[in-house]
């Protein structure tokens with residue numbers, strides 16, 4: 001019902017535009033809906049970094065999950081309308097797993113995907129005592145609120161590369177599941193390639209081998225990270241952040257491909273980055289999660305520095321409703337004042 005009224009409301013205003021210009025080519029419903037793309041925030045005005053987003057069963061409430069804060073290991077919040085967000089509801093991953101260092105047990109950048117009816121998988125980053133680096137873990141739950149139950153061992157580690165962080169899931173058209181992540185090379189003065197690998201139907205067993213999608217170029221300030229992959233109308237859009245997260249150079253940018261495993265081309269100015277400091281009032285925007293909602297529109301969440309300068313004052317959550325993706329170009333609008 002929420003979707004229906006949104007579609008009709010958007011269609012109504014867009015129809016008026018079409019009627020005024022008889023020269024316009026035919027426009028499909030999907031194109032009308034996605035023109036609504038709007039950045040707003042903060043929508044969770046407290047520390048809520050690296051948010052992950054899902055719409056369980058395609059029906060509200062929406063769920064968002066954050067990096068560990070004073071609110072818990074993986075705090076989560078919900079929204080019935082993708083406009084108003086509740087205060088933080090609780091901790092979706094109170095116990096991150098036997099493999100996680102007990103003295104350094106913060107969880108970074110959780111991402112949750114619904115794999116089937118009553119089956120959710122969370123991908124997350126934590127420090128492995130045995131590996132001596134950050135690794136990617138997986139945890140499963142019957143409900144989006146958890147508590148998610150961790151696997152006994154991490155699913156990806158890469159000590160030679162400097163550890164691995166920022167994993168997220170992706171379901172390709174046709175249902176194939178993938179995991180994408182960043183090799184944390186900047187922790188060792190090395191490059192930061194982003195990889196993809198196929199997942200079995202359980203959502204956490206990796207199969208085949210990993211493929212590199214992009215890595216950092218000089219313009220990226222030594223870092224690409226926080227990958228989030230989404231498919232829309234013949235293109236795969238790999239959103240990522242570049243530069244150091246603790247600076248105002250942090251951003252949300254993207255690369256495009258015609259296949260999930262690439263090759264990917266980083267989109268360049270003026271069509272990228274999607275968001276840099278100052279856009280729509282953001283500061284150090286990054287850590288975005290972008291999702292295709294039932295093939296109807298694309299929504300995203302990301303964080304921005306609360307103090308307007310760096311991450312030390314915390315990072316609050318912002319959102320993008322109806323992110324516009326068209327022919328390999330992503331665009332957003334700021335709310336009209």
Ligand SMILES: *[C@@H]1O[C@H](CO)[C@@H](O)[C@H](O)[C@H]1NC(C)=O
Pocket residue numbers: 307309310311312
């Ligand atoms: C972050 O910004 C605050 C507020 O301006 C400042 O006091 C602090 O020194 C900055 N920290 C870093 C690491 O730059």
